[in-house]
Amino acid sequence: MPTLSLKDKVRIATGTAPDPAGLPEQLADIKGTEQVNPPMNKTIMEWLERYAEEFDDALPAHIGRAPFFAAVRALLPTLAKCTPASTLDALLACARFGLVPDGRHAVIVREGKLARFIPMAQGYVDLMCRGxxxxxxxxxxxxxxxxxxxxxxxxxxxxxxxxxxxxxxxxxxxxxxxxxxxxxxxxxxxxxxxxxxxxxxxxxxxxxxxxxxxxxxxxxxxxxxxxxxxxxxxxxxxxxxxxxxxTELLTALMKADEAGEAGEAQSYYAPDPEVLRLHEEAAAASRAAEASQDVPATTMTRRLPVKRVQPRRKAPRRARRGRNRAA
Known part of the structure:
Protein backbone atom coordinates (compact mmCIF):
# COMPACT_ATOMS: atom_id res chain seq x y z
CA MET A 1 0.00 0.00 0.00
CA PRO A 2 1.52 3.38 -0.97
CA THR A 3 2.36 5.88 1.76
CA LEU A 4 0.62 9.24 1.68
CA SER A 5 2.65 12.38 2.12
CA LEU A 6 1.63 14.84 4.84
CA LYS A 7 0.43 17.25 2.17
CA ASP A 8 -1.83 14.58 0.64
CA LYS A 9 -3.23 13.74 4.07
CA VAL A 10 -4.11 17.39 4.66
CA ARG A 11 -5.79 17.66 1.27
CA ILE A 12 -7.93 14.62 1.91
CA ALA A 13 -8.77 15.58 5.49
CA THR A 14 -9.87 19.07 4.44
CA GLY A 15 -12.08 17.65 1.70
CA THR A 16 -10.18 19.33 -1.15
CA ALA A 17 -9.25 16.03 -2.78
CA PRO A 18 -11.18 12.77 -3.20
CA ASP A 19 -10.27 9.83 -0.98
CA PRO A 20 -8.08 7.47 -3.01
CA ALA A 21 -9.31 3.91 -3.18
CA GLY A 22 -7.78 1.45 -0.76
CA LEU A 23 -6.45 3.95 1.79
CA PRO A 24 -9.11 4.13 4.55
CA GLU A 25 -6.72 2.93 7.28
CA GLN A 26 -4.22 5.69 6.57
CA LEU A 27 -6.91 8.35 6.75
CA ALA A 28 -8.62 7.11 9.90
CA ASP A 29 -6.23 8.88 12.24
CA ILE A 30 -6.96 12.24 10.60
CA LYS A 31 -10.64 12.04 9.72
CA GLY A 32 -11.54 10.34 12.98
CA THR A 33 -10.28 13.33 14.97
CA GLU A 34 -11.66 16.05 12.72
CA GLN A 35 -14.00 17.31 15.45
CA VAL A 36 -12.30 19.55 17.98
CA ASN A 37 -11.35 17.60 21.07
CA PRO A 38 -10.55 19.78 24.13
CA PRO A 39 -8.38 17.09 25.83
CA MET A 40 -6.05 17.30 22.82
CA ASN A 41 -4.34 20.17 24.66
CA LYS A 42 -2.43 17.51 26.62
CA THR A 43 -1.65 15.17 23.76
CA ILE A 44 -1.25 17.40 20.72
CA MET A 45 2.57 17.24 20.81
CA GLU A 46 2.39 13.44 20.82
CA TRP A 47 -0.01 13.67 17.91
CA LEU A 48 2.42 15.89 15.96
CA GLU A 49 5.34 13.62 16.82
CA ARG A 50 3.62 10.94 14.75
CA TYR A 51 4.41 13.16 11.76
CA ALA A 52 7.98 13.89 12.85
CA GLU A 53 9.53 12.55 9.65
CA GLU A 54 7.23 14.66 7.50
CA PHE A 55 8.23 17.78 9.43
CA ASP A 56 11.91 16.83 9.14
CA ASP A 57 11.43 16.74 5.37
CA ALA A 58 9.46 19.99 5.30
CA LEU A 59 11.81 22.10 7.41
CA PRO A 60 14.91 23.61 5.70
CA ALA A 61 18.38 22.61 6.85
CA HIS A 62 18.94 25.69 9.03
CA ILE A 63 15.83 25.00 11.17
CA GLY A 64 15.55 21.72 13.03
CA ARG A 65 12.40 20.05 14.28
CA ALA A 66 13.29 20.72 17.94
CA PRO A 67 13.22 24.57 17.81
CA PHE A 68 10.17 24.47 15.56
CA PHE A 69 8.21 22.22 17.93
CA ALA A 70 9.42 24.28 20.89
CA ALA A 71 7.63 27.29 19.38
CA VAL A 72 4.56 25.12 18.73
CA ARG A 73 4.35 24.18 22.44
CA ALA A 74 3.60 27.81 23.29
CA LEU A 75 0.59 27.61 20.97
CA LEU A 76 -1.02 24.57 22.62
CA PRO A 77 -4.03 26.43 24.08
CA THR A 78 -4.81 27.78 20.60
CA LEU A 79 -4.12 24.60 18.64
CA ALA A 80 -6.21 22.44 21.00
CA LYS A 81 -9.32 24.33 19.86
CA CYS A 82 -8.57 23.93 16.14
CA THR A 83 -9.34 21.02 13.85
CA PRO A 84 -6.35 18.69 13.36
CA ALA A 85 -6.47 19.05 9.56
CA SER A 86 -6.25 22.85 9.68
CA THR A 87 -3.47 22.60 12.30
CA LEU A 88 -1.44 20.34 10.02
CA ASP A 89 -2.06 22.63 7.06
CA ALA A 90 -0.95 25.78 8.93
CA LEU A 91 2.14 24.18 10.49
CA LEU A 92 3.17 22.53 7.22
CA ALA A 93 2.96 25.84 5.36
CA CYS A 94 4.97 27.56 8.08
CA ALA A 95 7.64 24.86 8.10
CA ARG A 96 8.07 24.72 4.33
CA PHE A 97 8.70 28.43 4.12
CA GLY A 98 11.44 28.00 6.73
CA LEU A 99 9.72 30.21 9.32
CA VAL A 100 9.26 29.58 13.04
CA PRO A 101 5.85 30.44 14.60
CA ASP A 102 7.47 32.50 17.36
CA GLY A 103 5.31 35.62 17.00
CA ARG A 104 8.08 37.54 15.25
CA HIS A 105 8.63 35.62 12.03
CA ALA A 106 5.19 33.98 11.88
CA VAL A 107 2.18 33.21 14.01
CA ILE A 108 -0.48 30.50 14.06
CA VAL A 109 -3.84 31.93 15.06
CA ARG A 110 -7.27 30.41 15.59
CA GLU A 111 -10.20 31.65 13.54
CA GLY A 112 -13.25 29.76 14.72
CA LYS A 113 -12.19 26.11 14.59
CA LEU A 114 -9.51 26.66 11.95
CA ALA A 115 -5.79 27.27 12.48
CA ARG A 116 -4.21 29.87 10.20
CA PHE A 117 -0.58 30.58 9.35
CA ILE A 118 0.26 34.31 9.23
CA PRO A 119 3.77 35.34 8.13
CA MET A 120 4.84 38.56 9.87
CA ALA A 121 7.02 41.40 8.60
CA GLN A 122 10.23 39.70 9.79
CA GLY A 123 9.22 36.54 7.92
CA TYR A 124 8.99 38.47 4.65
CA VAL A 125 12.33 40.12 5.43
CA ASP A 126 13.96 36.73 6.01
CA LEU A 127 12.85 35.47 2.61
CA MET A 128 13.98 38.66 0.85
CA CYS A 129 17.41 38.38 2.46
CA ARG A 130 17.89 34.93 0.93
CA GLY A 131 18.35 36.67 -2.42
CA THR A 247 12.02 35.51 -5.77
CA GLU A 248 9.46 32.80 -6.37
CA LEU A 249 9.50 32.16 -2.63
CA LEU A 250 8.19 35.66 -1.90
CA THR A 251 5.45 35.25 -4.49
CA ALA A 252 4.46 31.90 -2.99
CA LEU A 253 4.46 33.36 0.54
CA MET A 254 2.13 36.16 -0.54
CA LYS A 255 -0.22 33.64 -2.16
CA ALA A 256 -0.25 31.51 1.00
CA ASP A 257 -0.90 34.64 3.07
CA GLU A 258 -3.80 35.63 0.81
CA ALA A 259 -5.21 32.09 0.93
CA GLY A 260 -5.28 32.31 4.72
CA GLU A 261 -7.13 35.63 4.51
CA ALA A 262 -9.72 33.92 2.30
CA GLY A 263 -10.06 30.92 4.63
CA GLU A 264 -8.45 28.49 2.15
CA ALA A 265 -5.77 25.84 2.67
CA GLN A 266 -2.29 27.37 2.64
CA SER A 267 0.13 24.45 2.35
CA TYR A 268 -0.59 24.11 -1.39
CA TYR A 269 1.39 27.29 -2.00
CA ALA A 270 4.37 26.30 0.17
CA PRO A 271 7.45 25.11 -1.75
CA ASP A 272 8.60 21.51 -1.58
CA PRO A 273 11.71 21.02 0.58
CA GLU A 274 13.83 20.26 -2.49
CA VAL A 275 12.76 23.51 -4.15
CA LEU A 276 13.57 25.46 -1.00
CA ARG A 277 17.01 23.83 -0.81
CA LEU A 278 17.74 24.73 -4.44
CA HIS A 279 16.74 28.35 -3.79
CA GLU A 280 19.12 28.53 -0.82
CA GLU A 281 21.97 27.01 -2.83
CA ALA A 282 21.36 29.40 -5.73
CA ALA A 283 21.38 32.40 -3.37
CA ALA A 284 24.62 31.21 -1.75
CA ALA A 285 26.24 30.70 -5.15
CA SER A 286 25.17 34.18 -6.25
CA ARG A 287 26.67 35.77 -3.13
CA ALA A 288 29.91 33.81 -3.60
CA ALA A 289 30.15 34.94 -7.23
CA GLU A 290 29.69 38.59 -6.24
CA ALA A 291 32.31 38.27 -3.49
CA SER A 292 34.84 36.75 -5.89
CA GLN A 293 34.69 39.87 -8.08
CA ASP A 294 35.83 42.02 -5.16
CA VAL A 295 39.17 40.16 -4.66
CA PRO A 296 42.11 42.54 -5.39
CA ALA A 297 44.49 41.49 -8.14
CA THR A 298 47.47 41.55 -5.73
CA THR A 299 45.94 38.70 -3.74
CA MET A 300 45.76 36.39 -6.73
CA THR A 301 48.31 33.61 -6.41
CA ARG A 302 48.00 32.25 -9.93
CA ARG A 303 49.87 34.28 -12.53
CA LEU A 304 48.36 34.96 -15.90
CA PRO A 305 49.97 33.09 -18.84
CA VAL A 306 52.67 35.07 -20.69
CA LYS A 307 53.79 34.39 -24.24
CA ARG A 308 57.43 33.28 -24.25
CA VAL A 309 59.84 35.05 -26.61
CA GLN A 310 61.83 32.43 -28.50
CA PRO A 311 65.63 33.10 -28.99
CA ARG A 312 66.82 33.77 -32.54
CA ARG A 313 67.88 30.51 -34.16
CA LYS A 314 71.42 30.29 -35.64
CA ALA A 315 71.92 29.12 -39.23
CA PRO A 316 73.10 25.51 -39.63
CA ARG A 317 76.91 25.03 -39.69
CA ARG A 318 76.86 23.53 -43.18
CA ALA A 319 75.05 26.60 -44.53
CA ARG A 320 77.60 28.95 -42.95
CA ARG A 321 80.48 27.07 -44.63
CA GLY A 322 78.84 27.51 -48.03
CA ARG A 323 78.54 31.23 -47.55
CA ASN A 324 82.27 31.50 -46.57
CA ARG A 325 83.44 29.66 -49.76
CA ALA A 326 81.36 31.88 -51.97
CA ALA A 327 83.02 34.91 -50.46
Whole structure:
Protein backbone atom coordinates (compact mmCIF):
# COMPACT_ATOMS: atom_id res chain seq x y z
CA MET A 1 0.00 0.00 0.00
CA PRO A 2 1.52 3.38 -0.97
CA THR A 3 2.36 5.88 1.76
CA LEU A 4 0.62 9.24 1.68
CA SER A 5 2.65 12.38 2.12
CA LEU A 6 1.63 14.84 4.84
CA LYS A 7 0.43 17.25 2.17
CA ASP A 8 -1.83 14.58 0.64
CA LYS A 9 -3.23 13.74 4.07
CA VAL A 10 -4.11 17.39 4.66
CA ARG A 11 -5.79 17.66 1.27
CA ILE A 12 -7.93 14.62 1.91
CA ALA A 13 -8.77 15.58 5.49
CA THR A 14 -9.87 19.07 4.44
CA GLY A 15 -12.08 17.65 1.70
CA THR A 16 -10.18 19.33 -1.15
CA ALA A 17 -9.25 16.03 -2.78
CA PRO A 18 -11.18 12.77 -3.20
CA ASP A 19 -10.27 9.83 -0.98
CA PRO A 20 -8.08 7.47 -3.01
CA ALA A 21 -9.31 3.91 -3.18
CA GLY A 22 -7.78 1.45 -0.76
CA LEU A 23 -6.45 3.95 1.79
CA PRO A 24 -9.11 4.13 4.55
CA GLU A 25 -6.72 2.93 7.28
CA GLN A 26 -4.22 5.69 6.57
CA LEU A 27 -6.91 8.35 6.75
CA ALA A 28 -8.62 7.11 9.90
CA ASP A 29 -6.23 8.88 12.24
CA ILE A 30 -6.96 12.24 10.60
CA LYS A 31 -10.64 12.04 9.72
CA GLY A 32 -11.54 10.34 12.98
CA THR A 33 -10.28 13.33 14.97
CA GLU A 34 -11.66 16.05 12.72
CA GLN A 35 -14.00 17.31 15.45
CA VAL A 36 -12.30 19.55 17.98
CA ASN A 37 -11.35 17.60 21.07
CA PRO A 38 -10.55 19.78 24.13
CA PRO A 39 -8.38 17.09 25.83
CA MET A 40 -6.05 17.30 22.82
CA ASN A 41 -4.34 20.17 24.66
CA LYS A 42 -2.43 17.51 26.62
CA THR A 43 -1.65 15.17 23.76
CA ILE A 44 -1.25 17.40 20.72
CA MET A 45 2.57 17.24 20.81
CA GLU A 46 2.39 13.44 20.82
CA TRP A 47 -0.01 13.67 17.91
CA LEU A 48 2.42 15.89 15.96
CA GLU A 49 5.34 13.62 16.82
CA ARG A 50 3.62 10.94 14.75
CA TYR A 51 4.41 13.16 11.76
CA ALA A 52 7.98 13.89 12.85
CA GLU A 53 9.53 12.55 9.65
CA GLU A 54 7.23 14.66 7.50
CA PHE A 55 8.23 17.78 9.43
CA ASP A 56 11.91 16.83 9.14
CA ASP A 57 11.43 16.74 5.37
CA ALA A 58 9.46 19.99 5.30
CA LEU A 59 11.81 22.10 7.41
CA PRO A 60 14.91 23.61 5.70
CA ALA A 61 18.38 22.61 6.85
CA HIS A 62 18.94 25.69 9.03
CA ILE A 63 15.83 25.00 11.17
CA GLY A 64 15.55 21.72 13.03
CA ARG A 65 12.40 20.05 14.28
CA ALA A 66 13.29 20.72 17.94
CA PRO A 67 13.22 24.57 17.81
CA PHE A 68 10.17 24.47 15.56
CA PHE A 69 8.21 22.22 17.93
CA ALA A 70 9.42 24.28 20.89
CA ALA A 71 7.63 27.29 19.38
CA VAL A 72 4.56 25.12 18.73
CA ARG A 73 4.35 24.18 22.44
CA ALA A 74 3.60 27.81 23.29
CA LEU A 75 0.59 27.61 20.97
CA LEU A 76 -1.02 24.57 22.62
CA PRO A 77 -4.03 26.43 24.08
CA THR A 78 -4.81 27.78 20.60
CA LEU A 79 -4.12 24.60 18.64
CA ALA A 80 -6.21 22.44 21.00
CA LYS A 81 -9.32 24.33 19.86
CA CYS A 82 -8.57 23.93 16.14
CA THR A 83 -9.34 21.02 13.85
CA PRO A 84 -6.35 18.69 13.36
CA ALA A 85 -6.47 19.05 9.56
CA SER A 86 -6.25 22.85 9.68
CA THR A 87 -3.47 22.60 12.30
CA LEU A 88 -1.44 20.34 10.02
CA ASP A 89 -2.06 22.63 7.06
CA ALA A 90 -0.95 25.78 8.93
CA LEU A 91 2.14 24.18 10.49
CA LEU A 92 3.17 22.53 7.22
CA ALA A 93 2.96 25.84 5.36
CA CYS A 94 4.97 27.56 8.08
CA ALA A 95 7.64 24.86 8.10
CA ARG A 96 8.07 24.72 4.33
CA PHE A 97 8.70 28.43 4.12
CA GLY A 98 11.44 28.00 6.73
CA LEU A 99 9.72 30.21 9.32
CA VAL A 100 9.26 29.58 13.04
CA PRO A 101 5.85 30.44 14.60
CA ASP A 102 7.47 32.50 17.36
CA GLY A 103 5.31 35.62 17.00
CA ARG A 104 8.08 37.54 15.25
CA HIS A 105 8.63 35.62 12.03
CA ALA A 106 5.19 33.98 11.88
CA VAL A 107 2.18 33.21 14.01
CA ILE A 108 -0.48 30.50 14.06
CA VAL A 109 -3.84 31.93 15.06
CA ARG A 110 -7.27 30.41 15.59
CA GLU A 111 -10.20 31.65 13.54
CA GLY A 112 -13.25 29.76 14.72
CA LYS A 113 -12.19 26.11 14.59
CA LEU A 114 -9.51 26.66 11.95
CA ALA A 115 -5.79 27.27 12.48
CA ARG A 116 -4.21 29.87 10.20
CA PHE A 117 -0.58 30.58 9.35
CA ILE A 118 0.26 34.31 9.23
CA PRO A 119 3.77 35.34 8.13
CA MET A 120 4.84 38.56 9.87
CA ALA A 121 7.02 41.40 8.60
CA GLN A 122 10.23 39.70 9.79
CA GLY A 123 9.22 36.54 7.92
CA TYR A 124 8.99 38.47 4.65
CA VAL A 125 12.33 40.12 5.43
CA ASP A 126 13.96 36.73 6.01
CA LEU A 127 12.85 35.47 2.61
CA MET A 128 13.98 38.66 0.85
CA CYS A 129 17.41 38.38 2.46
CA ARG A 130 17.89 34.93 0.93
CA GLY A 131 18.35 36.67 -2.42
CA UNK A 132 20.11 39.89 -3.40
CA UNK A 133 18.82 41.88 -0.40
CA UNK A 134 21.34 42.52 2.38
CA UNK A 135 18.89 43.97 4.91
CA UNK A 136 15.48 45.62 5.21
CA UNK A 137 14.64 48.73 7.23
CA UNK A 138 11.09 48.99 8.63
CA UNK A 139 10.32 52.02 10.80
CA UNK A 140 7.32 53.68 12.44
CA UNK A 141 6.85 57.47 12.19
CA UNK A 142 5.04 59.18 15.07
CA UNK A 143 3.29 62.55 15.42
CA UNK A 144 6.19 64.49 16.94
CA UNK A 145 8.88 63.05 14.65
CA UNK A 146 10.37 65.08 11.81
CA UNK A 147 9.39 63.23 8.61
CA UNK A 148 9.68 64.19 4.95
CA UNK A 149 9.02 61.96 1.96
CA UNK A 150 9.40 63.06 -1.66
CA UNK A 151 8.88 59.96 -3.84
CA UNK A 152 10.13 61.74 -7.00
CA UNK A 153 13.45 62.77 -5.43
CA UNK A 154 16.67 60.79 -6.07
CA UNK A 155 17.39 57.89 -3.75
CA UNK A 156 19.06 59.11 -0.58
CA UNK A 157 17.22 62.45 -0.74
CA UNK A 158 13.69 61.11 -0.96
CA UNK A 159 13.15 60.29 2.72
CA UNK A 160 14.15 62.03 5.96
CA UNK A 161 13.08 60.72 9.37
CA UNK A 162 14.35 62.14 12.65
CA UNK A 163 12.56 60.54 15.65
CA UNK A 164 11.57 62.91 18.44
CA UNK A 165 13.40 62.56 21.72
CA UNK A 166 11.79 60.86 24.65
CA UNK A 167 9.67 57.81 25.29
CA UNK A 168 7.44 56.27 22.65
CA UNK A 169 4.38 57.77 24.31
CA UNK A 170 5.99 61.24 24.15
CA UNK A 171 6.51 60.87 20.41
CA UNK A 172 2.77 60.54 19.88
CA UNK A 173 0.60 58.17 17.87
CA UNK A 174 1.90 56.37 14.80
CA UNK A 175 1.18 58.26 11.56
CA UNK A 176 3.22 56.41 8.92
CA UNK A 177 5.19 53.21 8.39
CA UNK A 178 7.95 52.97 5.80
CA UNK A 179 10.22 50.22 4.52
CA UNK A 180 13.15 49.98 2.11
CA UNK A 181 15.82 47.42 1.25
CA UNK A 182 19.60 47.59 1.11
CA UNK A 183 21.11 45.44 -1.62
CA UNK A 184 24.37 43.52 -1.33
CA UNK A 185 26.04 45.84 -3.83
CA UNK A 186 25.45 48.83 -1.52
CA UNK A 187 22.48 50.33 -3.39
CA UNK A 188 19.09 51.06 -1.85
CA UNK A 189 15.59 50.35 -3.10
CA UNK A 190 12.82 52.87 -3.30
CA UNK A 191 10.81 53.30 -0.13
CA UNK A 192 7.28 52.10 0.56
CA UNK A 193 5.32 54.51 2.77
CA UNK A 194 1.87 53.75 4.20
CA UNK A 195 -0.15 56.18 6.30
CA UNK A 196 -2.79 55.07 8.79
CA UNK A 197 -5.66 55.55 6.36
CA UNK A 198 -4.03 53.28 3.78
CA UNK A 199 -3.40 50.61 6.42
CA UNK A 200 -7.03 50.72 7.54
CA UNK A 201 -8.15 50.41 3.92
CA UNK A 202 -6.00 47.27 3.47
CA UNK A 203 -7.49 45.84 6.67
CA UNK A 204 -11.10 46.63 5.77
CA UNK A 205 -10.94 45.37 2.18
CA UNK A 206 -8.67 42.34 2.39
CA UNK A 207 -8.95 40.75 5.84
CA UNK A 208 -11.80 38.24 5.99
CA UNK A 209 -11.07 37.55 9.67
CA UNK A 210 -11.41 41.27 10.51
CA UNK A 211 -14.65 41.57 8.54
CA UNK A 212 -16.17 38.55 10.30
CA UNK A 213 -15.09 39.82 13.72
CA UNK A 214 -16.70 43.22 13.07
CA UNK A 215 -19.89 41.59 11.81
CA UNK A 216 -20.11 39.46 14.99
CA UNK A 217 -19.19 42.32 17.34
CA UNK A 218 -15.84 40.78 18.29
CA UNK A 219 -12.41 42.44 18.57
CA UNK A 220 -10.21 39.36 18.56
CA UNK A 221 -8.87 39.29 14.98
CA UNK A 222 -5.16 39.75 14.43
CA UNK A 223 -5.78 43.22 12.98
CA UNK A 224 -7.69 44.12 16.15
CA UNK A 225 -5.01 42.86 18.51
CA UNK A 226 -1.81 43.73 16.61
CA UNK A 227 -2.71 46.62 14.34
CA UNK A 228 0.77 48.19 14.24
CA UNK A 229 2.52 44.89 13.45
CA UNK A 230 0.07 44.20 10.61
CA UNK A 231 0.57 47.77 9.37
CA UNK A 232 4.34 47.18 9.24
CA UNK A 233 3.81 43.86 7.50
CA UNK A 234 1.63 45.54 4.85
CA UNK A 235 4.47 47.95 4.04
CA UNK A 236 6.99 45.11 3.74
CA UNK A 237 4.61 43.14 1.51
CA UNK A 238 4.68 45.99 -1.03
CA UNK A 239 8.46 46.16 -1.03
CA UNK A 240 9.21 43.22 -3.41
CA UNK A 241 8.02 45.23 -6.43
CA UNK A 242 11.02 47.52 -5.85
CA UNK A 243 13.41 44.59 -5.51
CA UNK A 244 14.95 43.74 -8.86
CA UNK A 245 14.90 40.02 -8.12
CA UNK A 246 11.61 39.22 -6.40
CA THR A 247 12.02 35.51 -5.77
CA GLU A 248 9.46 32.80 -6.37
CA LEU A 249 9.50 32.16 -2.63
CA LEU A 250 8.19 35.66 -1.90
CA THR A 251 5.45 35.25 -4.49
CA ALA A 252 4.46 31.90 -2.99
CA LEU A 253 4.46 33.36 0.54
CA MET A 254 2.13 36.16 -0.54
CA LYS A 255 -0.22 33.64 -2.16
CA ALA A 256 -0.25 31.51 1.00
CA ASP A 257 -0.90 34.64 3.07
CA GLU A 258 -3.80 35.63 0.81
CA ALA A 259 -5.21 32.09 0.93
CA GLY A 260 -5.28 32.31 4.72
CA GLU A 261 -7.13 35.63 4.51
CA ALA A 262 -9.72 33.92 2.30
CA GLY A 263 -10.06 30.92 4.63
CA GLU A 264 -8.45 28.49 2.15
CA ALA A 265 -5.77 25.84 2.67
CA GLN A 266 -2.29 27.37 2.64
CA SER A 267 0.13 24.45 2.35
CA TYR A 268 -0.59 24.11 -1.39
CA TYR A 269 1.39 27.29 -2.00
CA ALA A 270 4.37 26.30 0.17
CA PRO A 271 7.45 25.11 -1.75
CA ASP A 272 8.60 21.51 -1.58
CA PRO A 273 11.71 21.02 0.58
CA GLU A 274 13.83 20.26 -2.49
CA VAL A 275 12.76 23.51 -4.15
CA LEU A 276 13.57 25.46 -1.00
CA ARG A 277 17.01 23.83 -0.81
CA LEU A 278 17.74 24.73 -4.44
CA HIS A 279 16.74 28.35 -3.79
CA GLU A 280 19.12 28.53 -0.82
CA GLU A 281 21.97 27.01 -2.83
CA ALA A 282 21.36 29.40 -5.73
CA ALA A 283 21.38 32.40 -3.37
CA ALA A 284 24.62 31.21 -1.75
CA ALA A 285 26.24 30.70 -5.15
CA SER A 286 25.17 34.18 -6.25
CA ARG A 287 26.67 35.77 -3.13
CA ALA A 288 29.91 33.81 -3.60
CA ALA A 289 30.15 34.94 -7.23
CA GLU A 290 29.69 38.59 -6.24
CA ALA A 291 32.31 38.27 -3.49
CA SER A 292 34.84 36.75 -5.89
CA GLN A 293 34.69 39.87 -8.08
CA ASP A 294 35.83 42.02 -5.16
CA VAL A 295 39.17 40.16 -4.66
CA PRO A 296 42.11 42.54 -5.39
CA ALA A 297 44.49 41.49 -8.14
CA THR A 298 47.47 41.55 -5.73
CA THR A 299 45.94 38.70 -3.74
CA MET A 300 45.76 36.39 -6.73
CA THR A 301 48.31 33.61 -6.41
CA ARG A 302 48.00 32.25 -9.93
CA ARG A 303 49.87 34.28 -12.53
CA LEU A 304 48.36 34.96 -15.90
CA PRO A 305 49.97 33.09 -18.84
CA VAL A 306 52.67 35.07 -20.69
CA LYS A 307 53.79 34.39 -24.24
CA ARG A 308 57.43 33.28 -24.25
CA VAL A 309 59.84 35.05 -26.61
CA GLN A 310 61.83 32.43 -28.50
CA PRO A 311 65.63 33.10 -28.99
CA ARG A 312 66.82 33.77 -32.54
CA ARG A 313 67.88 30.51 -34.16
CA LYS A 314 71.42 30.29 -35.64
CA ALA A 315 71.92 29.12 -39.23
CA PRO A 316 73.10 25.51 -39.63
CA ARG A 317 76.91 25.03 -39.69
CA ARG A 318 76.86 23.53 -43.18
CA ALA A 319 75.05 26.60 -44.53
CA ARG A 320 77.60 28.95 -42.95
CA ARG A 321 80.48 27.07 -44.63
CA GLY A 322 78.84 27.51 -48.03
CA ARG A 323 78.54 31.23 -47.55
CA ASN A 324 82.27 31.50 -46.57
CA ARG A 325 83.44 29.66 -49.76
CA ALA A 326 81.36 31.88 -51.97
CA ALA A 327 83.02 34.91 -50.46
Missing amino acids: EVQSVVVEVVRENDHFEWVPTAPLGKDLVHVPARGMKSQRGEATHVYAFAWFRNGNRSRAVVLDREEAEEIRDLHSRAYQEAVAEGREDSHWHRFFLQMWMKSAVRRLPKYVRES
